[in-house]
Amino acid sequence: MTTSTYRTGHVAVIGRPNVGKSTLTNALVGAKISIVSPRPQTTRHRLLGIATFPEGQLLLVDTPGIHREQGKSSATAMHRWMNRAARGAVEGVDAAVLVVRAGQWDDADSFAYEALRGAGVPVVLVVNQVDRMKDKTVLLPYLAKISEGRDFAGVHPVSALKRNGLDPLVKTLLALMPVQEAMYAEDEITDKSQRFLAGELVREQLMRQLGEELPYATTVEIEKFEVDGTMLRIGAVIWVERDGQKAIVIGKGGERLREIGSKSRIQMERLFGAKVFLETWVRVREGWSDDEAALRAFGYHD
Template identity: 55%
Template sequence: MTDLHGSPPPDTLPAGFVALVGRPNVGKSTLLNALLGQKVSIATRKPQTTRHRILGIHQRDDAQIVYVDTPGLHEGGRTAMNRYMNEAAGSALSEVDVVVFVTEAGRWTEADERVLRRLRGSNAPVIAVINKADRVRDKNRLLPEIARMAERAEFPAVVPVSAEKRDNLEALETAIIDHLPSSPPLFPRDQVTDRDERFMATELVREQVTLMLGDELPYASTVEIEAFEQEGRLRRIAAIIWVERVGQRRIVIGEGGERIKRIGAASRREMERLFGGRVYLKLWVKVREGWSDDVRMLQSLGYTPPE
């Protein structure tokens, strides 16, 4: 319903769900954090860092954009963890108002082509984003790349951005807002994500494990919060880093416990920055063979199939 001038009633605004989709390691989580202006999704240079669907809610004066950060759509993985990540990414496509297809400037791969084929069945409009545009030194090279992208499908918009530099994000959100339905706000106007601090603590520890040990321990670890207590502005957190083999446990701990101390210190700093208070963090490293292919353990760790 509109007034005589065609404006929506004051209690409605463009509001809807927007899936960030692409192959692993194109910068979806970095883009989400840049759009929100704060960290809600961990980001590293290792593919498949994101394992869960995470909502990031951008509370604009003129719109409420609910971004859905998804694991990268990929092939080749055969474990229950790989199946879970693909299901989490794929299910988002049927539940959103807009899809943002994220690619990487100067690099089009067969994995991008597979994602695009999957998106051709989407009922939602698909906006193409060419991320990492800042790495193209000759900006004249971007114009033919944008043209090639426009030829691949009937995208309503093709937007070059730099998530890392936060360049051209307003143009992207303008294109998104043009395709959002008008409705009352979907979430309280002060909410930024659907995830709680316990989940974020888990992810921040896993982020540091990946950053420090990504080459030695690429996908063989996960994190479980064993205790999370808050006393005023102090949070006492105990977490387990699970690995699949005894040798991996030695890698995480490091000589004389040096590595686990570094992981703990960096995780604690990130938590204190995000939570706005002091954190006392205790970490253990334990072995569980085949955890990534153990459906029951994955469910106990929060890797539950999309509803």
């Protein structure tokens, strides 16, 4: 239901890698739609999170971390694609959220801010993980320092993980949105399909369990997604670039692959609200992360 004061609009969630953009998106949506791991660049795709409130609807564009490219020769096709996805997220939005980690501001944060300033949209600064600051007396001087000389439409210290400080942030963002009706139904939380989300949940477990060994050498393709009564039957292929990586993913006696599958299945059942029968396979495609055709085949579309 909408009123003459109901507001709806798009908000790009931007920042350097691993500052909590996906955690913030999930917290505002109220459901896990973006995967999270301690590894930088876990998010590879632009993903729309739909956060609906009595006063309005925020369409949150979660993005890969934006970072300065070091030249075409040193960046893989995957890294170039993620940067394009992050930069493209600000096109057509009504506002942007710049997420930084509490107590930190470096050249990468400045680079992200300048990219947003060039887009000509209002920028709201979200300082995440304030709960991890041991000395809270440094917070206000820190906020004053990073705000100096920069034009922010609002500054909000939050803990996305603990969901603290989100209500004032929502109020600020809604005030920047145009007055218009909701674009999505109240029970919709993302524009992505269950098939896409299933692949992301498998990839999340890969990042969590193998991030140190295979940080970016894996991707996931869902070959089968079938509804069988009250059960979902899902077949997931984990792609790696070398035979040695395949052995790492499978683990001794297949133990690691079973663990990845088990934890992925639990997350799928939680998100989809249904029983899941999940099968996983590991296959090799050499150099897929630097192959534009392979990226397109695996769903990395501009």
